[in-house]
Amino acid sequence: MKPNTIRVGIIGTGNRGITCIGRQIAAQASELNITITALCNRTQKRMEVALGDLNEAAKAADNPPFTPTFYSDPKNLINDDQVDLIVITTATASHLEAAIPAILSGKKVYLDKPIAHTIEDSVAIREAEAQADNPIIMGFTRRYEKPWTDLHALIKSGVIGDLKMMLIRAVLPYSFYFQTWHRTRALSGGALNDKGSHYTDVFNWFAGNTRCLQTNAFGGRNVFKQRDDAPEFCSECDDQSCAYRAEQARPDTQDQHRGAVDDAISANADASQRKDNCVYKKGADILDHASIHYQYDNGIVASIFYSIYGPQAEDEETLELVGTQGRIILTRLKGEIDVITDYGEKSHQVIHCKAEAFETSHFGADRQLVQDIAAFARGSQSVVNGWFGMEATRMAIAAIQSIDQGGQTIRMSDLADSSA
Ligand SMILES: NC(=O)c1ccc[n+]([C@@H]2O[C@H](COP(=O)([O-])OP(=O)(O)OC[C@H]3O[C@@H](n4cnc5c(N)ncnc54)[C@H](O)[C@@H]3O)[C@@H](O)[C@H]2O)c1
Numbered sequence: 001m002k003p004n005t006i007r008v009g010i011i012g013t014g015n016r017g018i019t020c021i022g023r024q025i026a027a028q029a030s031e032l033n034i035t036i037t038a039l040c041n042r043t044q045k046r047m048e049v050a051l052g053d054l055n056e057a058a059k060a061a062d063n064p065p066f067t068p069t070f071y072s073d074p075k076n077l078i079n080d081d082q083v084d085l086i087v088i089t090t091a092t093a094s095h096l097e098a099a100i101p102a103i104l105s106g107k108k109v110y111l112d113k114p115i116a117h118t119i120e121d122s123v124a125i126r127e128a129e130a131q132a133d134n135p136i137i138m139g140f141t142r143r144y145e146k147p148w149t150d151l152h153a154l155i156k157s158g159v160i161g162d163l164k165m166m167l168i169r170a171v172l173p174y175s176f177y178f179q180t181w182h183r184t185r186a187l188s189g190g191a192l193n194d195k196g197s198h199y200t201d202v203f204n205w206f207a208g209n210t211r212c213l214q215t216n217a218f219g220g221r222n223v224f225k226q227r228d229d230a231p232e233f234c235s236e237c238d239d240q241s242c243a244y245r246a247e248q249a250r251p252d253t254q255d256q257h258r259g260a261v262d263d264a265i266s267a268n269a270d271a272s273q274r275k276d277n278c279v280y281k282k283g284a285d286i287l288d289h290a291s292i293h294y295q296y297d298n299g300i301v302a303s304i305f306y307s308i309y310g311p312q313a314e315d316e317e318t319l320e321l322v323g324t325q326g327r328i329i330l331t332r333l334k335g336e337i338d339v340i341t342d343y344g345e346k347s348h349q350v351i352h353c354k355a356e357a358f359e360t361s362h363f364g365a366d367r368q369l370v371q372d373i374a375a376f377a378r379g380s381q382s383v384v385n386g387w388f389g390m391e392a393t394r395m396a397i398a399a400i401q402s403i404d405q406g407g408q409t410i411r412m413s414d415l416a417d418s419s420a
Helices: 015-032 044-060 074-078 092-104 119-132 146-156 196-207 361-377 386-404
Strands: 006-011 034-040 069-071 085-088 108-111 163-171 212-220 289-296 301-307 317-323 327-331 336-341 347-352
Touching: 006 015, 006 074, 015 034, 015 044, 015 361, 034 044, 034 074, 034 361, 069 074, 074 085, 074 092, 085 092, 085 361, 092 108, 092 119, 108 361, 119 386, 146 196, 146 317, 146 327, 146 336, 146 361, 163 196, 196 212, 196 289, 196 301, 196 386, 212 386, 289 386
Parallel strands: 006 034, 006 085, 034 069, 085 108, 163 301
Antiparallel strands: 163 317, 212 289, 289 301, 317 327, 327 336, 336 347
16 A cells, blocks of 8 residues: 555445445545545445445556455444544434544544434534534535536626525436335435435535525425335336336436445345335335425525426426526536526626536546545545534425425524534
8 A cells, every 4th residue: 555545434335335435436546545445334245245346446447456344333444543534325314323433533534415314413413523623524416516616616706796596496307215215204314305405505505604594395295105005115016117116217327326226126124225115105204396495694595496206307407596697507417507697788608517527426526526535534624514414404304394384484593503
């Protein structure tokens, strides 16, 4: 190993930890002087599959294979003196269990979003971060995605005047949320926490030095309604015409959730760990659509127009920003920003700003994220810390609470919060 190599330990060797982040570490290991020295998962089999994937990616990039130590208990990986940077990519309800000891160890910590499945866990993780004075770096992918960072710089330069309104339109083909552990709030905090926390974080990032005051929201379940005749798993079902069969998942998906199916799809004794639960079977308590409104204390308003039964489409996710002198629309899948400035009098421009590796996971964001976590491990500032993680989940769960209460306004000051 070269001097000053960053030694990474990954806790949670599933889709996110391996397909997105681990593979990008493998692809950039020599350039970034980074390696993987430990893996931790509940099941040995999953680590073996993960190591195979990692070493395939390393080989493709002409990098040497990894020979990590395997752990089943996160604490043992955290205490391994061959680990400098701890990457936590377990299912969301298990974040706290690894995050708090990792933060308190004083090592560098990457924690994926959402920070947790409840407001209480979110606050506890943020409190640990503040008390240990050990800022973590979080996985809000859009913070690492070129069109979004370019757009943020444009807004700060004042091209549309003062920012006043934000809208994220997310009409997504994300039926997998009803097939995996995401299907219960107890494990994910809800699909709106899983996906919506990206969006509330974008709002907080763009809104700048202000805080969300209140929210109200409407939503529910339109498509993935419980059916009494639903089978347990797609593998037990003969209905080849079902649009939501796990096997019919998009092979070309950028998010690649549907890719990590190996033994988990058909052999796991714990149904919540499988990825082929029937979308219509009982037990799911998450929502499949919502219309959400937020108000900030400086008057900015922001909305999320959200469904997870959308078709595949190039405009499935857009961000629209309205300022006092113009408006901007970012279309994620096109890597494109459409800008109208000067009150529409002089300028209408379309800026093509795809990242260099746009075809890789999260439109090139995971490649950039690994570069940023390597810099973070060497002492650079965190791109996005645990306070933002906590606030994003407080806002997402506040919206779910509003929906549960028939659209009642939820004041953020009534929810648990960190004193730091
Ligand atoms: N930043 C992003 O854009 C993005 C994208 C996908 C997922 N995620 C997040 O990454 C996390 C993981 O999601 P995923 O899609 O990889 O799920 P996954 O089910 O594919 O992988 C999670 C893994 O964690 C393991 N695990 C669970 N609890 C554990 C524990 N206590 N100790 C050790 N291992 C444990 C599971 O066995 C599984 O292998 C979630 O929080 C999710 O929201 C973020």
